[in-house]
Structure formats: C-alpha cells, structure tokens
Amino acid sequence: MAGGGVEDVYGEDRATEEQLITPWSFSVASGHQLLRDPRHNKGLAFSEAERDAHYLRGLLPPAIVSQEHQEKKIMHNLRSYTVPLHRYIAMMDLQERNERLFYKLLIDNVEELLPVVYTPVVGEACQKYGSIYRRPQGLYISLKDKGKVLEVLKNWPERSIQVIVVTDGERILGLGDLGCQGMGIPVGKLSLYTALGGVRPSACLPITIDVGTNNETLLNDEYYIGLRQRRATGEEYHELLQEFMNAVKQNYGEKVLVQFEDFANHNAFDLLAKYSKSHLVFNDDIQGTASVVLAGLLAALRMIGGGLVDQTYLFLGAGEAGTGIAELIALEMSKHTELPVDDCRKKIWLVDSKGLLVESRKESLQHFKKPFAHEHEELKTLLEAVQSIKPTVLIGTSGVGKTFTQEVIEAMASFNEWPEGGGGWGSASPFDPVEYEGKTFVPGQSNNAYVFPGFGLGVVISGAIRVHDDMLLAASEALAEEATQENFDKGLIFPPFTNIRKISASIAAKVAAKAYDLGLASRLPRPDDLVKYAESCMYTPLYRSYRVALLLPTLDKCAQELGWVCGRGVSKIDLKLARSKLGRYREGERRVELMRARRWCEIVRGPKKLREEFVATSCQIGRPIQPPSAHDPNSRPLLRALCFARIVIDEQDMRMQDFSHFIVLFESQFPSSYVEDSQSMTEDQISLDYISLRGLRGLHQGNHQG
Template sequence: MGSALDEVTKGSNGVAGGAHDFYGEDSATHDQLVTPWTFSVASGYSLLRDPHYNKGLAFTEKERDAHYLRGLLPPVVLSQDLQEKKFLTNLRQYEVPLQKYVAMTDLQLEVLIRFIIQERNEKLFYTLLVDHVEELLPLVYTPTVGEACQKGKILEILKNWPQRNVQVIVVTDGERILGLGDLGCQGMGIPVGKLSLYTALGGVRPSACLPITLDVGTNNQKLLDDEFYIGLRQKRATGQEYAEFVHEFMSAVKQNYGEKILVQFEDFANHNAFELLEKYRTTHLVFNDDIQGTASVVLAGLIASLKLVGGTLADHRFLFLGAGELTLFILCYMKAGTGIAELIALEMSKKTNAPVEEMRKKIWLVDSKGLIVSSRKGTLQSFKLPWAHEHEPAANLLEAVQAIKPTVLIGTSGKGKTFTKEVIEAMAAVNAKPLILALSNPTSQSECTAEEAYTWSQGHAIFASGSPFDPVEYNGKTFVPGQANNAYIFPGFGLGLIMCGAIRVHDDMLLAASDALASQVKEEHYAKGLIYPPFKSIRTISAHIAAKVAEKAYELGLASRLPQPDNLVKFAESCMYSPVYSNYR
C-alpha cells in the first residue's frame, strides 16, 4: 500500500511520483497539460495567482467559462507563441543589459514589482506609499500612471471577483486617459492608481476596492492594428448600445454590492461623463473626480487663500480661462455634480444667503473667442449662458483682465504659456496679492510656471498649480508653490461616504470637503505662501475631510449607519486601514 504522500502526489494518470509530478512538471505529456484534478480544482482569482497553472491571456474561451475567469482577464485570447513574441518585443526595447536581466528574472519568478509588493505584500506597498507619499504619488498617479497605461452577464462577471465586501469601485471606459486620449482597455492603470490612493491616503481597505474597465472598443486605430492589444478589436460602442451596456453595469453593481457601493466615474469622455453623472446621481452613490473633485479642491484653495488676500469670497472677482468644451464643462457644469465656477457661486450663496444667480455675476469666463458676455448669447452653448454677463466684449485674456480687474485668475485651458508676462503684470497692477491658479496638467501645459508667476508679479503673487513645481528663489526669499491636486479630496471624501453609509452624494458634501481641507492649512504654511497643506500629513487631512463629509450626510439624512458617532474624526481614524505588519503570536 502506498503512503499518504504517494496518494496526493499521483498525477492525473494515477502514476505516483514526487512533488514535481504533482505539479505536472516532470511526468506530464502533451495530453496531460490540463488542470490537475487530484488535489483541487483551481478557479477564478486563485487560478490567476497560481504561478504553476496561470496562463494569463492564453486561457481559451471555454476555459474562462469553466474556471470563472470572465471579467478577471481582458477579452482577447493570446497564444503562448504570441505571449512569447510580445515579451521579446518589450525586452528588446531595453538598452541596458541589467534591465534585460531584471526583466527576464521577473518573468521567471512571475514577481513583477507591483505583484511582489501590492499583491504578495500589500502592507509593504501601502507602507511605502504612506511614508513617502510626496515622492511616490507622481509614480502611482498623475502624471506617470498615464504612461503605464461583452455585453450581458455583467452580474455573473462581478460575482467572479473574490472579494465580497467591496465598498468602492473606480470605473473607466478608457476613452479620455489623462492627456493621452483613447487607450481603450489599456486605461486600466487609472482605476488601479486611483484605488491605491483611496487606500494609502484615505485608509479604505484594499480588499474593499475594485478597479473596473468597461471595454466597449476603441477608436484608436494604432491599438486596433496592434497584434498585442488586449482589448476588443472594434470601434467604440455609442448611442443606445453604449447606454444600455453602462446601465446593465450600474444595475448589476447595485444588485451585487448593495445601495451603499460608491462608484467613481473616471476619465470618461466629456460627452459621456456628464450624462452619466446626471443620470445616476439620484439612483446610485456616484462621484466624478474630474468634475466634482476638481471643483472641491480648487474651492478649498480659494477659501484658504482668504487668510492671505483678505475679505470673503463674495468680495472677490474671479476670471477663468478655459479654451475648450471640456474645460468649460468642468468649470460651470450645473446639472449633475458641480463644476468649479458653480461650486464657488454656491459657496458664496450659502455664506451670504444671496441667490446663487447673483453670485454668478462675480465670476467671469474667457473662451477661445474672448470674454463671455451677454451680447454673445445668440451663439453660446447652453451651459455658458449663466455666465454671459452685461459687459463690453474683450477679445482676449489680457483685455479681459484689464476690463474686469479680477482678484483671482484661474486657468483650466489645457494650453501652456497662456498666462503671459503682460497678463501677470496686469493682475499685479490691480492687486496687492494677485491669486494665480494655473491648473492645467501636465507641467508643460500649465498656463504659467511658478517662477514666472512670482517673477512677473515681483514676488506678490499667491500661486498654485495642477502639476507640482519646485520652490522658487526670488529677491532673497523662497516661495513654495501649492498644488491643487485632487488627491487631497477624493480619498477622504470616499472614506466619509463609506464610514457613514451614505446613499447619495450632495453638493453640500463637496462644500464640506472644501472647508475641511482649507482648515488644515496652518500658520506655518501661510508663512510660505501656501494655500494647501503639505501631503506628508495627508492621512490626517483625509480623516478631517471624511468627518465633515459624514457630518453633512447625517445632517441631510443621507447616512444609513446609525447612530452617528460622537467624534467623527476619531471614528474616521479608527476606520482607516493600517499597513503596519500584524503580530501572529
């Protein structure tokens, strides 16, 4: 009679052998290259994480159905030969021999850096990100993440995901990935990166996060012609077909995870982003960081800047430069979720008890045709009409600054060098401390640099940007530019929604998040000209934002987790995931 070890190490042909035989590495023949049924049946997520049996994109359609792999892999099936060809193509792009060695070692061990740290040792991954957030944030999020980057049965596909207690989903369709455009299925790096920050900066448990790409095809012909492209090889679905697919997804998400699942729309093209937010804001817990997160973080900077420039928001005049349709939508979208200009008007209305329509008159917009004024109403798109005030036309930004004399200049044009020397000098001529926000990303598209803002204003400007700039030395003084980064807002905002069991997002929650962020700017930060706190304290910042968002949800009757905790800041901190190693004895 054989030993127990002999029994568990018999292969599918019943032949006893050693440990290697159990894994089919020594005795397998061509006909035996199938899942070894003797010990267990590997399926789903477990199968993909098992280096002995995982075939990646080489799993056939039949195998994907049999082993619950639908939705866990991109739709394309790549043969082993094509996988080998793809790896060699990538390998040959390295010029340094050591890089090739590392790549080969990674392939052999199947432990790519992200796999080792985040999936094999997620606590080490998040410890690194928390402890070195200012250094590593640009690598896992903007700008670097952009470089890394079937209808029906969606509910069944969601059930293939191994984690049952999902609380936040970041979803994209890959059509507008940062400044890179349509990346189709390859836009998955965006939701992955966002959720890394939900955990590292907001303390949401990794197991509660689910990144999703809705693969509806791509209009990027380069990808369609690429034999290594892993997504659907078809033009993007549009119209009713697209709407029905997204609706099936949203319905399945709620059915599978419940009413309190947070869905964050990310990097959808503008024609879909606003429609989706408007359509689902009353039926789902939805959030769009590009629209709502941007608005909230900009408003926070403006609130904080009042300590430096004086007065209330309603005492100031705001001039926006936004050249394109997308940026103007983000500026002033007023139906679903609030754009920057509208959120500023809403905040002023709340503080003064004046109608929001009156507050809009303090906000001016410049588009590609000049200042938006009432005489242009016959040719304006509908979303621009509330900002078309009575005034003489101004053909360009400089003329608009000279005519309006704004105290705050905000750029969301996506076009670099538009805040010229003449424009900054004109701002400085009418303001002791002109507030300049150059928000366009990446750095090359910033309306002006930090050095230009400080130099051209002779050191009087208060400056913040969308992309990071180094400190600037001017006239013997060091100026530290702030960064209006959405990562200040969305991790804490999401934590606040989750910890109170919110069922909907309300504009007042965005205002609460802005106030909470502004309150974290301390005197030592103001002394350096900062209007945003340093990222090194982001976990504390996120806890305060979460507390204020939850408090507003309770006040509005939108929180389902009762009773309300006495100290929401401490409760937020207690809810935050800790990447510190646990003791096992």
C-alpha cells in the same frame, strides 16, 4: 502540432493542443501559495513560529527582517532608478506581491511616491500600458459583456466593495483617448483611497469599461490590450452604462460609492446628472477638483482677508474642471450670502477655445456652460478677457499650456497688488523648487488627492446613500481649515502631504457629519466623535501576526450550548446566546454567517430587533477535490468543511478586531499537512487568517464525529 509530456495520474499532462484539460485547483494556504498571496505575504518578515505553522520552512532564506528594514531596502532600490516609469513598474510589482508593504511605503514616503503611483507618471504608464502589462489589475467590462455585466461583477473575488473607480478611457488626464489602457487611472486612484484615506484595499474595485477607442495609434498597436474598434456612442454606449450601474447596485448594494473618472465632457456631465438621484455617485474631475480649488480659495482668503463674494473670477477652460469649480464657488457664495445662485454665477466668467462665454453664444454652447454665459461683448482671447473683466482671481483648467503669458500676468498686476514672492501656490502636479530674490520656494499642490480620499472615507463610515453638494462644500471647508499661516509664508496654500492621513480623517468627519445632518447616512447610531471614529476606521498597513487556532476539542460543547443541530436538519441558533458565547463586540450592526456544505442554517430565535441586525448569508467554504482519473484515493484531499460559523464585522465597519471564533466539523480523513484558507474573511475583519490543521489526524476520532 502535438505537445505535452508523460501521462500523470489524472491523465491530463499528456495533453495535445486539441485536448481539453481541467484546471484543477483547491484553496490551500500552503507555504508556497502564502508567499504568492499579496494580501498575506510578508516575505522575510515571517517569524520562526509562523514559518513552522504555515509551512514556510525552507521556502525562505533563514534571515528574518522587520517591515521597516524591507521598506528601507525598497526605497533604496527605487531611488536607484533614473527613469520614472521604471519606478512605477517596480511599485506595481510590489503591490502584486506584498500589499501591506506597498501601502506602508506609500504612506511613509507619500510626497516622494505620490507622483510615481499617480500623476504625472501614471499618464506615461497608461500610454504604454499594453507594453508594460504583466498581470491583470481591476475588472474589465467591454461591449462583448453586454447582457452579462452582473456575471462579470460576480467574477471579482471580493464581495464587500465600498468604493468603485470606473473609467471608459476617453479622456485620460490631458492625454486624450487611451481606451482600455486607461486602467492605470482607477488602479492609481484606489491606491490613494487606501494610502491617503484609509479605505481597505479589499473594499476597492477598479473598473475599466471598454467601448473601443478612436485613437488610431492604439488601434494599430500590436500590444494594445483592448477592443480593436471605433468607440461606441449613443444608445449602444448608454445601454452598457445603464446595465453596469444597475448591476453594481444589485451586486454590492445601495451604499457602494461609484466614482466616475476621466470620462469625456459630453458623457461626464450626463452620467453624473442621470445617476446622482438613484445611485451613490461622484465625479472627481467635476466635483473633486472643484472641492479642492474652492478649499484653496477659502484658505487664501483666510490669510489675506475678504470673502468669496468680494472677488471676480475668470477661468481659462470651460470643461469638467472649470465649470465644476465655478458651480461650487457659486454654491458656497450663495450659502454664506443668501444670494440666489444665479446672481452668484454672474461674478464668474469662463473662457473656452472660442473665447469668453457670453449671452450671444448661448445657443451654441454645451448645456453645462450655459449658466456662465453672461451679457458682454464677444472676446476671443484670454488677454482681452483679463483686460475687460479685470478679475481678482484667475484660474487655469485648460489642457493647453503656456497660456498664462507674461502679458496676461502683467495685465493682472495692473489692477491687482503684485505679491512680490508673498503669494501662495497650488498646482495639480508637483513642480521643482524655485529661487526668488535669494529665497527658495517649494511649489505646493492643489491636487484632488487632498480631498477625494477623505471624502470617500466620510461616505463609507456614515453609510451615505447619496452625494449632496453640501457634502462637497463641507469637504472644502474642512480642508481650508487645515491651512496655516506658517505654510502660507512658505508659499503653500495647503499643508504638505506628510499630514494627509490626519487631513483625510478631518475631511471624512465633516463629510459624514453633513450626511447625518441631511438624513443621508444609514450607519446608526451616529458616533459621538466622528474624527476619532474616522481615524479608528482607517486601514493600517502594519504586518499582522498569524496564529493557529484549534477549537475542535470544544466543538461539541459549543454546538450544544448554541442549540446547533450539527450534521443534519435545520440549525437553530439563539442570537443572544450566540453573542455571549462567541465573544463580546462593540455596538453596531453585525451579521452572522452560518455555512453548511449542503444546506444553510436559518436564524429562527431571538428578539425581533436582534434578528434584524443579523443577516444570514450563503458562502460556500469549498468541496473536496476529486479528479476523475485519480488512482490513489488516499492522495485526494478529502478534508471538507461540513459546518462553519463565524461572527463577521459588518461590511461598512473597517475597525480592526482581535477575535476569532470557529466551529468546524471535518470529515474523517486529514492530509498530513494542510492549511485551510479562510479567503472570504478580510484581513481587517479578523486576526486569524489561516486555520492550520496540522496534527489533527486522530483528534477527529471519537470527539468530533458529526
């Protein structure tokens, strides 16, 4: 059946369904596009000057409001929703249209919005992801992409990636196999990496690896967005994961943190063991959960006295979380007592679905459970285990609810002192306040969000190349130090989330320090004050002021002084001279990006040490758009960057700088209004986001011919 309309000048708008068309587009930060760019859009907060400079006049209502006013309005709207999922959808919509406002909202209202963008609401969002899907978030890699994973990674627009959160969707929270719809988890986790840990959003990459699903409900759901096939296993599965891990290192380098998220037990431990020696990997379900629970134990013991070695531990649940926590407790115990880790493990008991882990069951146990199978008679229930082991610490990591029954609690109280309202509380998800003997207690959280954002920031700022167990212990100890008697008296083990950015900076500093001590840090020299350095590296969501830069009048002079052969030949640049002429910068690694339309410049002069600090990279600015059927040559945007140089902060340096230096040569024709978008530059690398070329017609004559 034919469709279409009248023929346009390109001969494409008359297209039928059978006729192929070219999706012509060019990178122009015009007002209309600027308003639809979530990274730079400020909505009604654009100033009068910005509206003129960036062609927004008339595209916005005349009112100008502050970011604080925008925040107040959106919070008012969010609170009017009675369905939590609607709040989640509203927050995701905000993230897609105004990134900075989204993060400011989340940072300033973290206790209220954390349950919305992450657990528990994100679980419902993943279950209904196909129905609420609007715009793609993150990167999808499926079995169809086998052999082409590197190409898929290169399709992602950002090149400087520091943190990847990846899932295969097989064990999403406590909800089971959600397949491709598990993407909500990496997206949510990385939102917290930015809001709570200060990692730049442009440096975060959420990925879902779709190998199918065994969830029959999803396979029969007409709105399911993933592969409609049974989940791949064995060699087929591991070959795709191997290709993915190799492609990540090839595309993003050695220092990108890959966080495995919500993989099933049988894959989670295998992947962590396989890649921990060759890649920078972290499993939040195993290591992150362990770190935050260990921190809770250390904090509680600081308040009540005693040490880890003085306790007897019993876990309900022997999966990723349970065994991960148990192992980290044993490592911390061994570290402070110099006892062998095997001896420390003997103080820790676990109960799985078949009962207590004991020596007689060892042959049938999964490998990650075997270290905790001790000599003891077989016990089938948690209550029997409590009565026999007599633990002083009871930890629940099972997905089965209502297992800490009154009988279990009474059994614990029979050989432990009853707290009578004086204990601390920490749970993975938030709970409503409770009344006890006329006093209101606000249940605290023992959420992984206390640890993984700061841990990730510490890895990034140190340039760590591997994750070591001692770095996890350092994170636990740093979090435990944040606990106070005042909070404990209120029933809180950890401080409220309102202080999370400060807590994350402290954790990042301890993790980075341990990375330096272990020789795993690559970012040298080591900062003197790691806490201040971590704070200075944290992303801030405050709006930036956009300005117009016109450096063309000084182009010839700059080119001459830098020894730059403009327009032809191989360019040469003296690095010492470039550093002095283009600006003063803090110590640390920098790189110079030298770009040409046809050939790339070579850095050929300068001391060896200085040459090693800089890397020449290739990044095309763009080319003129010349649709083949265009009739009017004057309508073609012939503006093209022939030569472009800039100093760029190293990919691991997230400090915001206030400098911009451009050397640009343009061809002879300029449209009357045009804004060239420097998309390759992230907002935290440079304060100039857009180069306005308004009024340059006539400037190009005489002074700026290449």
